[in-house]
Amino acid sequence: MTDPAFSQIPFALAEFADNPEPRCPVLLLVDTSGSMSGAAIAELNEGLQAFRRELGADDLAMKRCEIALVTFGPVKTVSEFTSAEHFVPPTLQAAGNTPMGAAITHGLGLLRQRKELIRQNGIGMYRPWVFLITDGAPTDAWQAAAEAVRRGEEARSFAFFAVGVKGADMGILSQLSVREPLRLDGLKFREMFVWLSASLRAVSQSTPGDAVSLASPKGWAEL
Amino acid sequence: MTRYLDAGGRSVVTARPLGSGGEGTVYALENQPGMVAKVYSRPLQPQDSEKMRRVVQVRSPRLDAISAWPRGTLHDPAHADGVGSGGSVLGVVMPFVDFSQATELHNLYGPSSRRKHFPLADWRFLVHVARNVARAFAELHAEGHLMGDVSSRNILVTQQGTVRFVDADSFQIRAGEQVYPCPVGTAECTPPELQGQRFGTLVRTPNHDRFGLALMMFYLLFEGRHPYAGVHADGAVLAPAEAIARHKFAYSREVQSGVRPPPGTLTLEALPQVLRTLFERAFSPTIQGRPTAQEWETALAHLSETLVRCQRSPQHLHSEEVACPWCALFPATSGAATAKTHLPGSARLLDADAEMNRIWIGLRGVPIPPAQRPLTLQVRPLPQPVALPVMPVVPPFVALTRAQRLAGWGRQLWGVGLLVAALLLKMEGLPVLLSLVVAFFGWLSIRAGHPKRRERDLRRRYEREQISAVRTHQRQLQQMARTLEQEVVGLQRQLTQAQQMYQVSSALARYRAEFERLERRRQEVSRIARQERFRIEEAIRSHQQHSLEVYLSLHAVQPGMLPGFGSALVASLHSGGVHTALEVELARLRRVHGIGPKRTQELLWWRKTLEQFFSFDPSQVPVQVIEAARQAHQQELQEQLRVLEAEVPGLHHRVQAWIAAEQHAAEDVLSLMREVEQRQQAIVLLRSRLQ
Numbered sequence: 001m002t003d004p005a006f007s008q009i010p011f012a013l014a015e016f017a018d019n020p021e022p023r024c025p026v027l028l029l030v031d032t033s034g035s036m037s038g039a040a041i042a043e044l045n046e047g048l049q050a051f052r053r054e055l056g057a058d059d060l061a062m063k064r065c066e067i068a069l070v071t072f073g074p075v076k077t078v079s080e081f082t083s084a085e086h087f088v089p090p091t092l093q094a095a096g097n098t099p100m101g102a103a104i105t106h107g108l109g110l111l112r113q114r115k116e117l118i119r120q121n122g123i124g125m126y127r128p129w130v131f132l133i134t135d136g137a138p139t140d141a142w143q144a145a146a147e148a149v150r151r152g153e154e155a156r157s158f159a160f161f162a163v164g165v166k167g168a169d170m171g172i173l174s175q176l177s178v179r180e181p182l183r184l185d186g187l188k189f190r191e192m193f194v195w196l197s198a199s200l201r202a203v204s205q206s207t208p209g210d211a212v213s214l215a216s217p218k219g220w221a222e223l
Numbered sequence: 224m225t226r227y228l229d230a231g232g233r234s235v236v237t238a239r240p241l242g243s244g245g246e247g248t249v250y251a252l253e254n255q256p257g258m259v260a261k262v263y264s265r266p267l268q269p270q271d272s273e274k275m276r277r278v279v280q281v282r283s284p285r286l287d288a289i290s291a292w293p294r295g296t297l298h299d300p301a302h303a304d305g306v307g308s309g310g311s312v313l314g315v316v317m318p319f320v321d322f323s324q325a326t327e328l329h330n331l332y333g334p335s336s337r338r339k340h341f342p343l344a345d346w347r348f349l350v351h352v353a354r355n356v357a358r359a360f361a362e363l364h365a366e367g368h369l370m371g372d373v374s375s376r377n378i379l380v381t382q383q384g385t386v387r388f389v390d391a392d393s394f395q396i397r398a399g400e401q402v403y404p405c406p407v408g409t410a411e412c413t414p415p416e417l418q419g420q421r422f423g424t425l426v427r428t429p430n431h432d433r434f435g436l437a438l439m440m441f442y443l444l445f446e447g448r449h450p451y452a453g454v455h456a457d458g459a460v461l462a463p464a465e466a467i468a469r470h471k472f473a474y475s476r477e478v479q480s481g482v483r484p485p486p487g488t489l490t491l492e493a494l495p496q497v498l499r500t501l502f503e504r505a506f507s508p509t510i511q512g513r514p515t516a517q518e519w520e521t522a523l524a525h526l527s528e529t530l531v532r533c534q535r536s537p538q539h540l541h542s543e544e545v546a547c548p549w550c551a552l553f554p555a556t557s558g559a560a561t562a563k564t565h566l567p568g569s570a571r572l573l574d575a576d577a578e579m580n581r582i583w584i585g586l587r588g589v590p591i592p593p594a595q596r597p598l599t600l601q602v603r604p605l606p607q608p609v610a611l612p613v614m615p616v617v618p619p620f621v622a623l624t625r626a627q628r629l630a631g632w633g634r635q636l637w638g639v640g641l642l643v644a645a646l647l648l649k650m651e652g653l654p655v656l657l658s659l660v661v662a663f664f665g666w667l668s669i670r671a672g673h674p675k676r677r678e679r680d681l682r683r684r685y686e687r688e689q690i691s692a693v694r695t696h697q698r699q700l701q702q703m704a705r706t707l708e709q710e711v712v713g714l715q716r717q718l719t720q721a722q723q724m725y726q727v728s729s730a731l732a733r734y735r736a737e738f739e740r741l742e743r744r745r746q747e748v749s750r751i752a753r754q755e756r757f758r759i760e761e762a763i764r765s766h767q768q769h770s771l772e773v774y775l776s777l778h779a780v781q782p783g784m785l786p787g788f789g790s791a792l793v794a795s796l797h798s799g800g801v802h803t804a805l806e807v808e809l810a811r812l813r814r815v816h817g818i819g820p821k822r823t824q825e826l827l828w829w830r831k832t833l834e835q836f837f838s839f840d841p842s843q844v845p846v847q848v849i850e851a852a853r854q855a856h857q858q859e860l861q862e863q864l865r866v867l868e869a870e871v872p873g874l875h876h877r878v879q880a881w882i883a884a885e886q887h888a889a890e891d892v893l894s895l896m897r898e899v900e901q902r903q904q905a906i907v908l909l910r911s912r913l914q
Contacts, residue, residue: 017487018335020447022411022463059336060329060376085335115460122454122473122485124411124463204376207408207422 015083021063022124024203025081025114026196027158029100029107030092031134033073035167037094040135040187047189048089054197055084060204061197064126068110072103081114100134101142104176108148111158126203128158131196132177133184137169146176153178163192163221182221191220224253227260227297227313230279235260235297235316247314255316260297261392262314272296272312274396274403279315281398286366289359290388293317315392320379325387328356328375328439333447341382346540347530348384353443354523355386360436361516363388367397369427371405373412373435375442395427402426410464411449412438416510418468433513437505440519444498445489450474450506453482472506476591492583493541493548495529496742497522534576544746546576546583575752578864579745585871586741592730592882598722598889604897606904607707611912612699615692620685623678634672641665697913704909707902714902718895725888730881737877741870748863755856762852767839774837775805775830785825792818804830 032041048069055061062084069079073096079087111128118125130149149160162173162181173181184192195217227235237250237260247263267275278293286292297314330336331352337344356378363370370377371394379387388394395405408422414434417425441450451466453473461471466482473482474491476499484490491499501514501522526542533539533547541547623631645662649655670676780801782790799815801807807830812823 014487016485017446019333020449020452020485020488021329021333022449022452059327063329063333063336119458119460120454120486122452122483122488124449124452124466125460126462205409207410 016121016123019063019083020123021060022126023083023118024065024126024200025111025118025128026065026067026200027107027111027128027130028067028069029103029130029132030069030071031073031098031100031136031165032071032092032094033096033098033136034094035098035136036165040165041092041094043187043189044133045089045091047193048092050190051193051197052084052087052089054194055200058201058204061201064204065200066114068107068114070103070107070110072099073097075099075103075106077106077110080110097139098134098136099140100132100138100176101140101145104132104142104145105148108145108152108158115157127156129200130158130160132160132162132173133165134162134173135165135167137172142172142176149176150178182217185220185222188220192217195220225262226300227262228300229295229297229316230276231295234300235295237262251319252316257319258294258316259319260314260316262297263312266299266311266313269311272310275312275315275392277398277401277403278392278394278396281366281368281396283366285362286368286391287318289362289386290391291318291320292391317391320387320389322379325379325381328352328378328380328386328442329447331380332375332442345538347527349443349446350523350527350530351384352380352386353440354520354527355380355384356439356443357436357516357519357523359386359388360432361520363394364429364432364516369395369405369429369432370435371395371422371427371432372407372409373432373439374409375412375439376409378439411462411467413464413467414510415467415470415508418464429515430511430513433515434505436516436519437502437513440505440523441502444494448485448488450502453484454486456481456483470508475503475506477503478508479591487552489548489552492587493545495522495526495542495544496739498526535574544742546579546745546749550576551580575748575860575864579748579867582864582868582871583745585868586738586874589871589874589878592734592878592885594731595726595729595885598725598892598896600893600896600900604901604904606908607898607901609703609707609905609909611909612696612703614696617685617688617692620682623674623681627677628674631672631674631677634668638665638668638670638672641668700909700913704906704913707906707909711899711902711906714895714899718892718899721888721891721895725885725892728881728885728888730878730885733881734878737874741867741874744867744870748860748867751863752860755853758856759849759852762848763841763844766844766848767841770839770843771834771837772805775833776803778804778833780804780807785829787822787825792822804833 030044036044055065065084066081067079067084067087068077068081069090070077071092073094078090078092107130111130115125115128152158153160159179160177161179162177163184164170164173164181165184165187168183170181170183195215198215225237227237229235235255236253238253239251241249241251241259243249247261250260250262252258252260266272275293275296279295282292282294293315295316296312297316298310299313302310326340330340331344332349341348359378360370370388372390377388377390379389381387393405393407396403404422404424404426406423408417410418412435414431417427417431438450441448449463449466451461451463451471451473453466453471455461455471461469466473469480470478471480471482472478473480473484476491491502494502501518505513529543530540531543533541533550535547535550539547539549541549641661642665645658645665648658648661780793780796780803782788782793784793795817796802796815799811799818801811801815807826809823809827812818812826
């Protein structure tokens with residue numbers, strides 16, 4: 001992964017004229033602290049590749065989903081919001097501690113900026129998804145972040161999902177997230193990302209009139 | 224490899240799988256090229272099985288032409304008895320649609336995917352495909368079916384621009400009287416009145432399908448923009464479905480929804496008037512009367528016939544009725560390509576289209592007057608003040624006092640006394656008449672003196688007076704009510720006139736009419752702008768005529784010029800004013816003495832031969848001549864644009880005046896309404912007194 005500091009800045013007007021489909025922003029907040037090193041980070045990288053592949057199978061979902069990736073340990077914007085067509089999954093490396101609170105605050109800031117850009121350019125938007133993946137407990141103050149998440153969920157500004165990998169402090173996760181946090185079954189990152197892409201593809205699908213709901217996360221989460 | 228039975232009991236064997244989706248898996252078929260089987264993940268419910276049988280039954284060549292209509296149902300060979308009817312349907316056989324030849328509609332209208340799938344497609348192609356989509360819908364609707372789940376995923380488009388519907392098994396089907404609904408829908412293509420409803424057993428109407436159709440038309444003409452996605456004045460960011468539910472059509476000129484079109488897009492102004500109106504109707508909050516497929520087809524056919532290329536940029540295609548909208552959209556590039564003509568160079572050309580775009584931005588900036596509202600009285604006025612007549616006071620009935628009673632009894636006694644006196648007088652032998660007179664007075668006295676009778680008389684008189692007072696009073700009240708009623712009739716006549724006046728003075732209607740006039744002016748000026756070449760050609764022609772005349776005047780009429788033309792004849796021609804070939808004209812020759820028809824003919828032929836030898840070189844036309852023509856044209860154009868420019872403040876003032884006039888008319892109506900209402904209330908009041 002090259003240094004994102006000098007990555008290309010898209011010209012918004014042209015970007016939205018080129019692809020005027022309504023957007024569904026997806027923010028991935030991924031823990032890359034030292035404890036994730038080894039098999040976990042390898043599976044996670046593989047999962048990201050699968051995520052991109054699965055979305056790529058659906059032209060319309062590709063045009064609608066835009067992905068941002070923020071890793072923490074330390075907090076770093078690996079990829080700003082990019083439409084799925086142009087999203088290149090990076091190879092993440094694990095190191096450092098777990099500043100989860102700062103990562104959430106930073107990620108929500110990115111989301112807010114993106115939302116403003118979408119608003120100014122007058123293309124519709126579906127409710128954004130924020131996906132937090134961690135295997136530890138925050139090493140910084142996370143209460144402010146939890147408050148921001150609660151307010152965001154209340155205002156229906158986004159849907160926040162927390163996923164705990166083995167070793168995660170599920171107690172703090174359930175205080176962070178309004179929704180019940182999910183515990184990843186082993187290292188089934190691949191299955192999790194396939195599920196995520198299928199859920200996102202539903203955004204551009206016909207909906208049957210009766211019983212519309214997300215597929216159950218069974219298959220990758222311990223329920 | 225799985226074996227199924229078709230409805231006729233014949234074997235159908237699936238080969239390799241081609242793909243799978245939410246509903247099931249699609250397989251190629253053994254020995255049936257061009258056909259595929261869609262096998263559902265679960266056997267269909269009885270009612271869905273019944274629908275699928277009907278779908279296959281209603282198939283027609285017309286439907287085959289526009290869609291991959293299912294050809295047959297698939298059944299379990301283990302239950303061969305249920306194949307004909309009642310048995311569960313496991314899948315359907317339908318024509319194979321080659322996705323390498325056809326792609327979902329959004330891959331055409333979205334600019335980024337269009338570059339990939341249709342690198343050569345321009346706006347003309349998009350208009351063409353829109354036409355084909357409308358035609359396909361017209362066919363489907365004519366057969367009585369609806370797409371139901373209208374979406375750009377259910378419409379495939381080929382490189383040739385023809386379209387085909389897929390997923391026909393989910394359509395809403397009409398078989399005789401029976402309707403089989405479409406159980407699914409796509410939120411961003413669902414009309415406002417169906418947002419949030421369950422689709423399962425919902426029976427849709429053609430008007431619902433027409434919303435989706437209009438959306439497809441919009442997607443194609445506006446390069447993938449959603450008509451309900453725009454910049455909200457209140458800062459909201461909505462999903463398309465929410466915006467539809469709230470009637471936020473961002474491009475409307477007629478309904479102010481607090482949303483404007485996104486930056487960098489075409490607007491309705493880019494389309495001919497007919498199409499603008501169709502979109503306004505399709506996305507109007509009134510919901511009813513969305514344009515039919517036929518209407519779209521007619522309007523689009525007209526558009527595709529009248530598409531012209533922009534003079535500045537040949538990639539820009541637009542309706543000839545409007546100035547190039549693409550130049551207006553990307554002003555930075557519009558100056559880059561100035562018009563190149565083959566005519567000699569010139570000074571700065573006026574860019575009429577750009578000028579008019581600028582003027583139109585000014586015109587559009589003039590606030591649109593609000594629509595007329597139904598006039599009603601906000602506050603119920605008080606009744607008309609009327610001087611209610613006073614009921615005449617009748618002296619109250621008073622019972623007899625004790626003295627009066629005693630006096631009464633006294634009179635009775637007196638009467639009895641008189642009667643006795645009469646009897647005595649009779650017995651005394653006095654005349655009968657006298658005693659009769661005395662007895663009469665006695666009787667009178669008894670009668671009048673009885674206190675009860677007196678009291679009754681008094682009471683009767685009192686009641687009579689009272690009744691007469693009430694009657695008089697009621698007559699007066701009635702008279703007043705009648706007067707008021709007559710006034711109401713008169714006022715109501717005035718009110719009707721005032722209301723008509725109000726309707727006529729609608730500022731919005733006037734504004735629209737004015738804009739239509741301005742649009743016509745714009746087309747006119749645009750036409751003038753295009754006439755520059757004709758003007759120059761005309762100048763060249765007139766110069767050519769002038770050169771010819773000079774050339775003819777160089778050929779003198781002199782003796783020997785033609786065989787038989789002696790000096791005598793020439794002299795008489797000269798005296799008739801014919802000195803050179805230029806003056807050889809029939810009318811002139813007729814006036815010359817001594818020249819016969821033969822000579823006349825010879826002279827005319829001479830001139831004609833000379834003319835034929837005259838050759839004209841356009842490059843010899845002096846630059847000034849062309850420049851002058853160009854200048855004249857530019858000046859005229861400039862004058863026209865100046866007049867048009869003056870329309871901006873003009874429109875502003877006129878709109879103000881219209882709004883004022885409309886308000887004035889509204890006030891007239893309201894004040895008349897108030898007066899009528901006041902009188903009616905007063906009438907009610909009077910009537911209540913009458914009971």
